[in-house]
Amino acid sequence: MEALQTVDLTKLYRTGLLKRKNITALEKVSISVDQGTIFGLLGPNGAGKTTFVKLLLSIALPTSGTATVLGHSIGQRALKKHCGYLPESHRYPGFLTALDTLIFFGRLNGLPESTLKDKAKSLLELVGLKDWAKVKTKKFSKGMLQRLGLAQALVNDPKLLFLDEPTDGVDPIGRKEIRDILIKLKSAGTTIFLNSHLLSEIEMICDKVAILNRGIVVRTGIISELTAQKLIFNIQLSEPVSEDIKVSLSHKHFSLEFKDTNLIAALKDKSELNSIIDTLRASGIGIEGMTQQKTSLEDYFIQLVKGENEQ
Amino acid sequence: MRFWGMFRFTIGETIRRGTLIFYFCVATCFLIFFSLAIGHSPDNPGVITIFGSEFAHESLPELNVVEFILIQLHSSSVFWIILFGIFGVAGLIPGMLEKGTIDLFLSKPLARAELLMARALGATAGIAVNLIYFFVGIWLIFGLKAGVWHWGFLSSVIYVVYAFACFFSIVAIAGLITRSAGFSILIAFSFALISWGLELREKLFYLLWDNPVYHRLLDAFYYLTPQLNAMLANSSRVIGKDPLTPYSAEFTFMPFIYSLFSASLLYGLSIWYFSRQDY
Numbered sequence: 001m002e003a004l005q006t007v008d009l010t011k012l013y014r015t016g017l018l019k020r021k022n023i024t025a026l027e028k029v030s031i032s033v034d035q036g037t038i039f040g041l042l043g044p045n046g047a048g049k050t051t052f053v054k055l056l057l058s059i060a061l062p063t064s065g066t067a068t069v070l071g072h073s074i075g076q077r078a079l080k081k082h083c084g085y086l087p088e089s090h091r092y093p094g095f096l097t098a099l100d101t102l103i104f105f106g107r108l109n110g111l112p113e114s115t116l117k118d119k120a121k122s123l124l125e126l127v128g129l130k131d132w133a134k135v136k137t138k139k140f141s142k143g144m145l146q147r148l149g150l151a152q153a154l155v156n157d158p159k160l161l162f163l164d165e166p167t168d169g170v171d172p173i174g175r176k177e178i179r180d181i182l183i184k185l186k187s188a189g190t191t192i193f194l195n196s197h198l199l200s201e202i203e204m205i206c207d208k209v210a211i212l213n214r215g216i217v218v219r220t221g222i223i224s225e226l227t228a229q230k231l232i233f234n235i236q237l238s239e240p241v242s243e244d245i246k247v248s249l250s251h252k253h254f255s256l257e258f259k260d261t262n263l264i265a266a267l268k269d270k271s272e273l274n275s276i277i278d279t280l281r282a283s284g285i286g287i288e289g290m291t292q293q294k295t296s297l298e299d300y301f302i303q304l305v306k307g308e309n310e311q
Numbered sequence: 312m313r314f315w316g317m318f319r320f321t322i323g324e325t326i327r328r329g330t331l332i333f334y335f336c337v338a339t340c341f342l343i344f345f346s347l348a349i350g351h352s353p354d355n356p357g358v359i360t361i362f363g364s365e366f367a368h369e370s371l372p373e374l375n376v377v378e379f380i381l382i383q384l385h386s387s388s389v390f391w392i393i394l395f396g397i398f399g400v401a402g403l404i405p406g407m408l409e410k411g412t413i414d415l416f417l418s419k420p421l422a423r424a425e426l427l428m429a430r431a432l433g434a435t436a437g438i439a440v441n442l443i444y445f446f447v448g449i450w451l452i453f454g455l456k457a458g459v460w461h462w463g464f465l466s467s468v469i470y471v472v473y474a475f476a477c478f479f480s481i482v483a484i485a486g487l488i489t490r491s492a493g494f495s496i497l498i499a500f501s502f503a504l505i506s507w508g509l510e511l512r513e514k515l516f517y518l519l520w521d522n523p524v525y526h527r528l529l530d531a532f533y534y535l536t537p538q539l540n541a542m543l544a545n546s547s548r549v550i551g552k553d554p555l556t557p558y559s560a561e562f563t564f565m566p567f568i569y570s571l572f573s574a575s576l577l578y579g580l581s582i583w584y585f586s587r588q589d590y
Contacts, residue, residue, distance in 0.1 A: 013589070054414070054589075054590070057417065057418045058417065059413070059414055059417045059418060059589075059590050060589035060590060061587070061589055077420050077421075077422060078420070080418060080419060080420040081420045083418070085414070085415070085418035087411060087414035087415060087418070089410055089411040090411045090412075090414065090415055091409065091411035091412045091415075092415075093320070093324060095323070095324070095327045104316065104320055105415070105419070107312065107313065107315075107316025107317075107319075107320075108313050108316050108317060108416070108419040108420075108421055109313070109419055109420065110312050110313050110420060113312075152415070162418075
């Protein structure tokens with residue numbers, strides 16, 4: 001069952017003195033996110049990732065298209081009762097302590113007054129801010145505010161959690177802790193929608209991703225499927241390959257790159273690898289080592305976005 | 312629950328603002344000044360003294376001295392108290408709209424109308440705390456030191472707070488449109504001046520152009536916007552009649568009723584505008 005589904009969601013911003021100029025922030029975005037999964041939305045700056053989340057939470061209003069979140073159409077207040085949101089640049093009232101901040105946001109979520117304090121304390125413990133409960137948030141570092149932001153987003157035990165750059169400004173240990181929290185939430189059935197520039201993190205925890213460029217979804221899929229489109233092998237040879245052998249190999253395999261005693265082969269399937277090795281060994285060239293290069297999500301993302309922008 | 316959560320938060324934010332803390336200190340200084348200034352004559356307990364000198368008005372021997380002092384104090388200060396109050400809390404609406412703050416607030420199950428009204432009422436309540444402190448302080452000083460417990464003066468604070476709440480509707484809509492505390496203050500202060508001028512429109516603006524359409528437009532503007540000056544003047548009349556103003560008007564609820572409608576209209580427009588904006 002889908003936790004979130006959008007159909008042709010479009011957002012135009014009107015700019016200029018007379019608001020006659022239109023800027024397309026999102027164009028016919030159709031995405032569906034299964035319940036209990038972690039979904040990553042990737043895209044360069046200005047791609048429309050934050051706008052997409054804002055439309056779902058009615059922080060901005062869509063120009064056209066439809067969307068349902070946890071079975072509710074966007075704009076319904078009931079939807080927000082079950083959603084948590086950590087915005088990209090969040091500001092907390094500096095005069096409140098971490099504990100008071102969570103109690104305040106708990107109140108805004110309509111939680112019973114009797115449970116607020118205990119809930120706030122347990123969340124501060126979860127995000128590693130237990131010892132900072134009575135400290136005013138104006139004294140917090142960026143990383144600590146990010147942890148507090150995550151606790152704030154979890155205050156109503158959301159079924160769907162929207163996180164916009166959740167590990168921004170957090171140290172590597174903190175990032176690992178946040179990842180662990182997200183994995184724990186996922187195992188408890190929470191659906192997580194993640195906007196992030198940190199593709200390595202997305203790769204580590206997301207089940208499915210969508211790549212957004214200039215307001216358009218250019219690819220959606222499971223990470224392993226997106227990154228396993230090409231098999232690239234780096235073969236270390238005992239000696240440089242002669243021109244005759246290069247020609248012979250090139251006739252059979254079109255994506256070969258020679259660098260002294262290194263051969264980089266981009267293959268369509270693994271059977272091609274045996275053919276290359278046979279040709280090399282038959283020519284008396286030894287194989288000293290071989291490593292498979294897997295296309296990382298980052299490589300895939302960069303290639304895709306560059307390609308889209310060049311078109 | 313959610314509305315009261317935001318309301319409580321706004322009161323807290325208002326009270327903790329540097330300007331409001333400064334006003335609290337200024338009010339305290341005034342109270343100390345009055346507590347030192349006001350006293351009884353040792354020879355005649357019925358006579359009020361100011362810094363030890365008996366207070367009497369030469370042309371008005373029958374003057375109720377305490378009432379006279381309270382009316383003068385009230386009528387000369389409330390306009391400025393309101394303006395300084397606006398200066399202190401005008402940033403609350405634009406502050407709420409800042410990136411990172413508005414995203415958090417709007418992501419909660421709180422309607423935009425509730426959010427805006429909780430902010431406006433919270434700001435009014437924050438100012439009311441300061442006003443009540445000052446008015447109750449003055450009332451206690453005159454009660455304890457002069458033996459006059461003037462309930463009219465004490466109750467006038469309700470009218471002043473009401474006037475502030477109506478006037479804040481201008482700040483709210485200005486803050487939503489301009490998203491700037493500075494511009495909101497500028498617009499509110501300009502409106503306060505215009506309001507004062509409109510109050511005297513028959514003696515002032517009517518004379519500029521003898522045209523009935525122009526006169527009706529001025530009237531419409533007067534009745535469609537909060538009548539700040541008229542409300543404050545009437546809040547002073549709760550204390551008593553100003554002995555220095557011959558034929559002074561009687562207290563009337565009309566400016567408060569008109570302002571209730573105009574403030575409701577402005578808050579309604581603010582909600583309409585706020586609910587159609589992207590953040």
